[in-house]
Amino acid sequence: MSPLQPPHQPGLQSPRHPASVDEAVDVTVPVTVDDHEACPATALLRRIGDKWSPVLLSLLARRTHGFNELDRSVQGLSRRMLVRTLRSLERDGLISRTVHPSTPPRTEYALTDLGRSLRDLLVTLGQWAVVHEGELETARARYDAAS
Known part of the structure; x- marks a missing residue:
């Protein structure tokens, strides 16, 4: 599970990450290293943050x-x-x-x-x-x- 998970999952979704584009995103606790690495936002922020x-x-x-x-x-x-x-x-x-x-x-x-x-x-x-x-x-x- 990604650390950025919505509380509810209707709407536009990804098969790997069921976060809806239109919903607020919550962070699951605790955030594990695997959760952090699997989060699509992590890779994107690394790319645009270089x-x-x-x-x-x-x-x-x-x-x-x-x-x-x-x-x-x-x-x-x-x-x-x-x-x-x-x-x-x-x-x-x-x-x-x-x-x-x-x-x-x-x-x-x-x-x-x-x-x-x-x-x-x-x-x-x-x-x-x-x-x-x-x-x-x-x-x-x-x-x-x-x-």
């Missing part, structure tokens, strides 16, 4: 990009990490990769429909962060002063 995925999703939300374009577009992102992040995003179905048979071969990356739906949520999260930035800074300063 250093480069949100940046690449934002770039690809605008238009398709070639590999070299992406490489030039993000300072501080090594080619090795770019390849790794693109592969992970492709594996999760958030981006697509198309290899054009030319000399040399040209690879293009694009956001999938699934990636666009996640991008919409990331935009909302980013807007929340901007609106509440001052409150977060005040809370951090208060906490740091008390510690």
